[in-house]
Amino acid sequence: MPDSARAAVISDIHGNLPALEAVLADVRRAGIDVVWCLGDLVGYGAQPNECVALAAEACAVCLVGNHDLVVLDRLDIATFSPNAALAARWTRSELGADARAFLNGLSASNTDQPIGLFHGSPRDPVWEYVLSPGLAAECIDSMDSRVGAVGHSHVALYFTSDASGEASGEPAASGAQIEIADGGWLLNPGSVGQPRDGDARAAWLEIDLAGWRATWRRSEYAVDEAAEAIREAGLPAALADRLYYGQ
Ligand code: ZN
Numbered sequence: 001m002p003d004s005a006r007a008a009v010i011s012d013i014h015g016n017l018p019a020l021e022a023v024l025a026d027v028r029r030a031g032i033d034v035v036w037c038l039g040d041l042v043g044y045g046a047q048p049n050e051c052v053a054l055a056a057e058a059c060a061v062c063l064v065g066n067h068d069l070v071v072l073d074r075l076d077i078a079t080f081s082p083n084a085a086l087a088a089r090w091t092r093s094e095l096g097a098d099a100r101a102f103l104n105g106l107s108a109s110n111t112d113q114p115i116g117l118f119h120g121s122p123r124d125p126v127w128e129y130v131l132s133p134g135l136a137a138e139c140i141d142s143m144d145s146r147v148g149a150v151g152h153s154h155v156a157l158y159f160t161s162d163a164s165g166e167a168s169g170e171p172a173a174s175g176a177q178i179e180i181a182d183g184g185w186l187l188n189p190g191s192v193g194q195p196r197d198g199d200a201r202a203a204w205l206e207i208d209l210a211g212w213r214a215t216w217r218r219s220e221y222a223v224d225e226a227a228e229a230i231r232e233a234g235l236p237a238a239l240a241d242r243l244y245y246g247q
Contacts, residue, residue, distance in 0.1 A: 006030075009189045009205040011038035011119075011151025013055065014067065015045025015091065016193030016243070017229075019202040022221035023192050024058050032206060038151035038189070039065030039108060039119035042095065044087045044239050045193050046229035052099035064106035065119040065152065066126050071095060072103055075126070083236045090235055114209050116148035122186075129153045130186055137167035140184035147185045147212075149205070155197045156190030156205070156216050171197060174218040181212035190216070193226075200246035 008027045013020050027035060037059040042048035044067070055062055067084070069075040071091045080088060095103075108125035110117040121128035121135075122143045130136050130150050136159030140148070156176075159169030161184045172178075172190075180187075190203025197203075201218035208215075227240035 005033040005209050007114075007207045007209060008032045008035045009038065009117075009149045009187070009207060010035060010059075010192050011189050012040040012065070012154050012191035012193060013037070013042075013045075013051050014040055014191070014193035015042050015048040015051050016202075016226045017045070017047035017050045017054070018222040018225045019193045019219070020051055020054055022219040023202045023204050024054070026217065026219045027204070030206065035059045036110075036113065036117055036149070037062040038117060038149060039063035039106070040067045040151065041065070041103065042071050042091050042099075043067030043084065045226060046233040046235060048091050048094060049096050049099045051193075052102055056102050061110050061113060061117060062106055063110060063117060063119050063125075064103055064108050068103050068106070069126065072100065083239060087235055087239060090233065111144060114145075115207065116143050116145040118148060118150045120152040121150055122148055130159065130188070131155070133159055133161075133167035133169045136169055136186050137161040137165055140167075140186055141165070143184070146183075147180055147187070149187045149189065149207075151188060151191070153188060153196075154191035154194055155188060156195075156203045157188045158214065159186045160184060172216040174199060174201070174216060177213060177215045179212065180207075180214050185214075187214055194243065195246040198246050200244055
């Protein structure tokens with residue numbers, strides 16, 4: 001990877017193909033060098049195989065998330081809400097051999113890149129949600145890298161902590177840009193396929209690895225197409241409806 005590289009970080013695609021296609025088109029238009037995916041490629045949405053194939057082709061690094069692991073039967077489905085469990089069972093029955101093999105080969109963290117990549121958190125890459133500054137500070141302390149990216153919560157946000165361990169953080173709206181040249185950072189791109197921060201557009205994060213600048217992006221996509229596919233698959237209507245509200 002060149003020193004001037006820019007990376008796109010994406011996460012929580014959840015079988016939403018129109019959203020993933022829209023994000024990758026914007027990433028290409030922006031001339032970004034590399035795409036890193038933080039996991040949860042499937043679950044909730046109606047096009048799991050297509051999403052896994054596209055992510056496998058487009059992403060230099062792809063992590064596995066808790067929803068992927070439940071679908072692979074490597075985590076207990078009893079931890080899921082009723083609709084999440086229904087969607088996971090449906091995805092199990094739909095998932096082809098290629099997608100299954102690809103997901104089975106992935107890990108929930110990758111610390112071989114210029115920033116640390118984790119599905120949930122640096123301490124517990126599968127399960128932990130990083131949603132408070134105090135917890136983020138502990139996570140930043142536990143990282144070998146100065147900057148890390150996490151998904152899992154479906155909320156675009158960032159946390160930072162300075163040398164004294166003082167931590168702060170806030171949600172990152174579309175277009176938010178921060179300098180990350182100093183201090184410890186945990187960045188969440190938000191979710192491609194099921195945003196939960198009130199903005200229905202697909203979320204992703206651009207990182208300038210030379211200038212150490214992070215910019216949160218949103219991509220418009222055909223929500224109707226993703227919602228229609230969910231209804232046609234016979235999945236709960238609530239999973240289609242929430243896409244319109246970004247909740
Ligand atoms: Zn997720």
